[in-house]
Amino acid sequence: xxxxxxxxxxxxxxxxxxxxxxxxxxxxxxxxxxxxxxxxxxxxxxxxxxxxxxxxxxxxxxxxxxxxxxxxxxxxxxxxxxxxxxxxxxxxxxxxxxxxxxxxxxxxxxxxxxxxxxxxxxxxxxxxxxxxxxxxxxxxxxxxxxxxxxxxxxxxxxxxxxxxxxxxxxxxxxxxxxxxxxxxxxxxxxxxxxxxxxxxxxxxxxxxxxxxxxxxxxxxxxxxxxxxxxxxxxxxxxxxxxxxxxxxxxxxxxxxxxxxxxxxxxxxxxxxxxxxxxxxxxxxxxxxxxxxxxxxxxxxxxxxxxxxxxxxxxxxxxxxxxxxxxxxxxxxxxxxxxxxxxxxxxxxxxxxxxxxxxxxxxxxxxxxxxxxxxxxxxxxxxxxxxxxxxxxxxxxxxxxxxxxxxxxxxxxxxxxxxxxxxxxxxxxxxxxxxxxxxxxxxxxxxxxxxxxxxxxxxxxxxxxxxxxxxxxxxxxxxxxxxxxxxxxxxxxxxxxxxxxxxxxxxxxxxxxxxxxxxxxxxxxxx
Numbered sequence: 160x161x162x163x164x165x166x167x168x169x170x171x172x173x174x175x176x177x178x179x180x181x182x183x184x185x186x187x188x189x190x191x192x193x194x195x196x197x198x199x200x201x202x203x204x205x206x207x208x209x210x211x212x213x214x215x216x217x218x219x220x221x222x223x224x225x226x227x228x229x230x231x232x233x234x235x236x237x238x239x240x241x242x243x244x245x246x247x248x249x250x251x252x253x254x255x256x257x258x259x260x261x262x263x264x265x266x267x268x269x270x271x272x273x274x275x276x277x278x279x280x281x282x283x284x285x286x287x288x289x290x291x292x293x294x295x296x297x298x299x300x301x302x303x304x305x306x307x308x309x310x311x312x313x314x315x316x317x318x319x320x321x322x323x324x325x326x327x328x329x330x331x332x333x334x335x336x337x338x339x340x341x342x343x344x345x346x347x348x349x350x351x352x353x354x355x356x357x358x359x360x361x362x363x364x365x366x367x368x369x370x371x372x373x374x375x376x377x378x379x380x381x382x383x384x385x386x387x388x389x390x391x392x393x394x395x396x397x398x399x400x401x402x403x404x405x406x407x408x409x410x411x412x413x414x415x416x417x418x419x420x421x422x423x424x425x426x427x428x429x430x431x432x433x434x435x436x437x438x439x440x441x442x443x444x445x446x447x448x449x450x451x452x453x454x455x456x457x458x459x460x461x462x463x464x465x466x467x468x469x470x471x472x473x474x475x476x477x478x479x480x481x482x483x484x485x486x487x488x489x490x491x492x493x494x495x496x497x498x499x500x501x502x503x504x505x506x507x508x509x510x511x512x513x514x515x516x517x518x519x520x521x522x523x524x525x526x527x528x529x530x531x532x533x534x535x536x537x538x539x540x541x542x543x544x545x546x547x548x549x550x551x552x553x554x555x556x557x558x559x560x561x562x563x564x565x566x567x568x569x570x571x572x573x574x575x576x577x578x579x580x581x582x583x584x585x586x587x588x589x590x591x592x593x594x595x596x597x598x599x600x601x602x603x604x605x606x607x608x609x610x611x612x613x614x615x616x617x618x619x620x621x622x623x624x625x626x627x628x629x630x631x632x633x634x635x636x637x638x639x640x641x642x643x644x645x646x647x648x649x650x651x652x653x654x655x656x657x658x659x660x661x662x663x664x665x666x667x668x669x670x671x672x673x674x675x676x677x678x679x680x681x682x683x684x685x
Contacts, residue, residue, distance in 0.1 A: 560622070578628065
């Protein structure tokens, strides 16, 4: 275990830094595709066409169940239809609380004129990125490689063998119809151009999937700190310009730099950021919990959706900030986060729900502008009540730490209840499943499901001393190694490398909205 941990840590630090620099600073535009006028071949298929999303459990997919588009969920039935009819796949990826996903549905997917083009000339697939993070990340890498940027909704066009050749994010209806017409005409007249582009981009993705391990150097931390200095907002805290995201992992690393080196500048970046976020509108001072991001540099005018992972990570960071500074305001923020999730976002059986929406399209945030009394009379925004193993693992860790730092036993009980929920509902035949909703547990666990849950279980053991959590964590670690470990180059693949539907064997080596599964796996091993 120790040898593997050391090899893996070397691999992660060097390759992760290299990939991170490519992601943020590469021009990302080497695969621009020049559309030409064109129409696809019309083959026959045994697959019946209709909107299948009403047969799913995903709140995001169910939002689209009444669209006139003949949506498929991700799976072999859709792939078979694309192969048999020799049609381009339109892949749309999003999540239930995504504002621009709602907008693209309203502007395009609800419109019959858009559906007519999609239904005649394309196989349309909807993916909930929260159910399939491995699929989402593969095609996000492709979109960033083609356009230099990415976001949701993600709109990607694939060859019948799942290779991406063109993509973007949100498109207004007129632009989207023009893109559809251009692609279907080119597929009819010059399919070799599309096939060549898909092959080239797939080769690009495979080249970016990892590399060999190398020696650990303190210079990597120095480079990271220098990047933090460069991107830090000295006026409002946080990093970069609006839209401003919390970047909890940056703050956590800065706290560790301060702890190990006494670097006061590192601590100052953390405290300024925590102070500013706590007074900004990004924090819901009435209901508790953080909204996803702010549209202004001063942490005001947020996008109002609330995510489980954001709040788990921020609770952990505010707890560590409180431990270092003894600033009672940080403890109060944590109590607000936990009050919200324990009171409004907990399943009766113990698991935590994934998110709460910003509100109806055109009325986003209205609920959160009400005072406490008026909120009690108003209809709250919809909740995404699916329960994800990975995100629950993050909240288990935060609650366990909350009990240790703040001494409130209800935090420990909530963490234990979530862990037992996963054990009873999302752990089958020695393997984790990813998502539970309305009695259905589905989708094989990804690396982050194993790594984040192990992290939560180890934190829970530190809080209550129950060795059963460690024993389960060890079983999960063994299964994680068996499924995801790369014997040749080290590190863990994001999804099962033997899954034929995954275009490339992807390794996630940088932190995004959630920590890198590889980073958390490394932390679990040391």
